[in-house]
Amino acid sequence: MEISQIIVNSLIRGAELSLLAIGLTMVYDILGFANFAHTEFAAFGAFLGFTFNSLLGINLLLSVVLAALLTGLIGILLDLSIFEKLRARNAKTLTMMIITMGMGIAIRNISRLIWTSSTKNFPMPLLQPLKILGARITRVQLGILFIAAISMVAFHLLLHHTKFGKALRAISDNKELARASAIDSAKMVQWMWFVAYSYAVIGGTMLAIEHLLYPRLGFDIIIPVFCAAILGGIGNPYGAVLGALTLGFAENVIISLDFGPLFSLGGLFDVGSLQLSTGYKPAISFMILILVLLIKPTGILGEN
Amino acid sequence: MPIANFTIYLFTMFGIYALFAMSLNLQVGYAGLVNFGQVAFFALGAYTSALLVVKAGLPIAVGIIAGMLASGFFGCLLAWPTKSLKSDYWAITTLAAGEVIRLFALNEKWLTEGPFGVMNIPQPLEGLIDKYYNIFYFIFVLIVVAVVYMLLSMLTDSPFGRNLKAIRDAEDLSKSLGKNTQKIKVQVMAIGGLVAGLAGAIFAHYMVYISPENFRPLETFLIWGMIIVGGRANNRGAILGAVVIQTFYVSTRFVGNYVPIGSDLMSAARMIVIGLLMVSFLIFRPEGLLRERKKTYPDEV
Amino acid sequence: MLKIENIEKSFGQLKAVNGVSLEIEKDDIFGLIGPNGSGKSTLFNIISGFYRKDKGEIYFDGERIDDLLPNQIVERGLCRTFQVSRAPERMTVLENMLLAAKNQVGENPLNALLKRPMVERSRKKNLKKAKELLSELDLFHLKDEYSGNLSGGQKKLLALGRIFMLEPKMVLLDEPTAGVNPTLTNNILKGMQNLREKTENSFFIVEHDMGVISDVCRKVFVLNSGEILAEGSPEEIQQNDKVLDAYLGRN
Missing domain, CATH: 3.40.50.300 (P-loop containing nucleotide triphosphate hydrolases)
Structure with missing residues (x-):
C-alpha cells in the first residue's frame, strides 16, 4: 500500500477514535472509574442520528448534532439518577465500573430491540474519490477529518476558555478540594457527562458512516478506544488524542506490513509474503494495550 | 419424555454454569479482580479438550485435564502484565483477551475448523450407557460441582482465602503485612482458569459440538449476572445465581412460542433484563441474594 | 540497623x-x-x-x-x-490479626488443600496468640466486628495489634x-x-x-x-x- 494511503487511513481512524477516547479519559479522570458503557452510548447515538437522517429526512449534520445533544442529555440523566447517588454513598470504583458494564449490556440490547441486529448504511452519495499524493480519499472521509478537527479545537477552547473547562481542570488537579465544594462540582460532573457522550456520538457516527451501523458496534470499538486512552496516559484528554492517532497508525501500518522478510531470516528460508490476516485486526489494539501495560502503564505522556 | 429430557438438560446446564460462576466468583468476589473476559477460559477448556480428543485421539480424561491446564496457564499469562496494576486495567485486558481467544478460534481454521466448529466430540462412557445417558452426564456434572464447591470452600476458608479478601479490601495493607500480592493475583487467576477450563471441557463433551458462537462475550456477562444476583464472595451465592439466571435465560425461550416476537428481539429483550438486573442489584442490593458470610472463630482456645 | x-x-x-x-x-x-x-x-x-x-x-x-x-x-x-x-471492610478484627501472622502454611493454595493437619495446627497457634493480643489491647470484645466499622482510634489500635502478630x-x-x-x-x-x-x-x-x-x-x-x-x-x-x-x- 502507498505510504500516503496509510497516512490518510490512519488519520481518519485516529480522528474517529480521538473523539471517543476524550470522553472516556475525562470520566476516568474526574470520577475515577472506567466507563464500559461509553462506546455503547456512542453506537446508540449513531442509531439516533441514523433515524433522524434516513427515516425523518433531517439533514445529516443536524441529525448528528441532535443525536449528540440527546445522548448527552441521557448522560446527565443517568448521572442524576444513578451515579450521583452512588457517589454520595461512597460506592467503590469497582462497583461503578461493573454498573457501567451492566448499563452497556442494557443499552446495546435496547438498540438491538429498536433497530434490530441487521446492519445499516448511512445513505451517502456515491462520488468519485479524490486523489491526494496518490492516496484515495472520499469526500465523506474529508468531511470526517474536517469535523473531527473542528470538534477538537472546540474541545480545547471549552477546556481553556469557559467556566466549565476551568472548573473541570481545577477538579482534575485537586480532587480533595473539589469534594469540599460539592454542589459546584456536581454541576460540572453533569456537564462533563454531556460533553463526553456528545463527543462519543460524533465519533461513533463517523465510524458508522465510514463502515456500518449495527448494535454491536459499541462493543467492537471498546478495546481500541480504551487502548487509545491508556496509550495516551489515562485521564489526559490531549493524551487520548495522541493515543488515538498512534493507535490509528499502528493498526494501519501493521496490517499493511509484509512480515515475510523478517521470518525468512534474511533470505534463508522462502516463506513468501506474510501479512497479518485481517481477521486479526481487532487483536492489534489488544497487543498494543498489553505492550503499553508491560512497558509504561502510564502511557506516552504519563509520568512514571 | 421431552419435558423430562428438557429438565435434565436444564439441570446439567445449572451445573456447568455453577462451575463457571464459581470460577469468576473466586476472582471477583474474593480477590476483587474484575475479569470481563472469563469466557476465554471457558473456551480454552472446551477447545483444548475437544481438539485433543477429536484430532489427537487422546482419552477424554486427558482432554479435560489438558483443558483445565491450558486455561489455568492462560490465567497466569494474563495476570503477568497486569498484576501490579489497578482493577480497571484488569477489566479491559481480560475483556480484550476474551475477544482474542474467540478471534483465534474463528481464524485458525487448520486447528479449530473456524466458524464451522468442532463436531462429533466424544462423550465419556458413551458406548456403555445408552438409554439414560443424559441422566448419567447430569450426575457426573453434579459430582464435579460438589467436589469443586468443596475444594473452593476449603481454599476460601484457608489463610489463602483470607489473603484474597485482604487484597480485595485493602491491597496496601496486605503488602505492608508482607503479602506478595502480585504472586497471589497470579495464583488466583490460575485457579479461576482451572475451574473455568473444567466447566468449558465438560460443556464441550456435553454439547458434542462447539463453535466460536458458543463463546461470545455474552457468556461472560451472563455469569457476571449470576454472581451479582447470587452474591459475591459466597460460593453458594454463585450456584444460586447460576440457577436463577439460567432458569430465566432458558425459560424466556418458551415465551417466543406464545408471543409473536422474533428470536433475535427476544434475546435482546432478555439481555436488557439481565443488564438492568445487574445495575439494580448493585444499587439496591449490592451484596446479592446471599451475602458474604462473616467468618467467626467459635471459642476453641 | x-x-x-x-x-x-x-x-x-x-x-x-x-x-x-x-x-x-x-x-x-x-x-x-x-x-x-x-x-x-x-x-x-x-x-x-x-x-x-x-x-x-x-x-x-x-x-x-x-x-x-x-x-x-x-x-x-x-x-x-x-x-x-x-481496615478491610469485610474482615473481622480477629481475621485482621490472623491475616498478619507470618509464614502461615495455608497461605499456599496447594498446602491449604493438601496439608490440612499442618494448616489446622498453625491456625490454632495463631488464633491463640491473636486472642491474647486482642485482650491485651482491649479489643477482644470487638473480635467479630468488621474492621471497617471500627472508630479511627480503634483502627489504629488494631494496626498495632497486627504488627504484634507480625x-x-x-x-x-x-x-x-x-x-x-x-x-x-x-x-x-x-x-x-x-x-x-x-x-x-x-x-x-x-x-x-x-x-x-x-x-x-x-x-x-x-x-x-x-x-x-x-x-x-x-x-x-x-x-x-x-x-x-x-x-x-x-x-
Missing part, C-alpha cells in the same frame, strides 16, 4: 524529599517530626518500598533494601503502619495517635512500649504531637521541606532555634 543515605524523591516539580540521611539503631524508639508537607510520609513510603526513590540508598540490617518490593522489605523484618489506618525487628509508625482520644492514645503508647520490652525491636515514629514524641523517643529527627533540619534528644530539639522557627513556632 536502618541507614538512609541521601534519599531524594520528586513529584513533578515538587521535591518532596531532598537528600535525607539518617541512622536508626537497634532496640529503641526514634521520632520524626516536621510540619505538614515536610516529606515525612513520603520518606516512610520510600523506606517501606511503597514509593521508589529517585536517588540514594537505604540499608536495613546491612542489606540494601531500596530496590525491594514492600512485601520483601517486610520479610526482612521492617514493617509499617499507615497514617490513615487501612513480630518485626523494626516498625515505622505513621502518626499512631493522630485524631485518637486520650484514653486510646494511652493504650496505643502502652502497647507499643510493652511490645518493645518483649521483643527488643525498634520503633520509628512520625508524630505531630511533640508531647507524645518527648515522652517515648530517645532521639528525634526534624524534617523540614524535605531536609533534615536537626536531630537530637527531645530536650535538645525543643531548645533548637531552627526547629522552633520552622515547626514549633507555628503551633
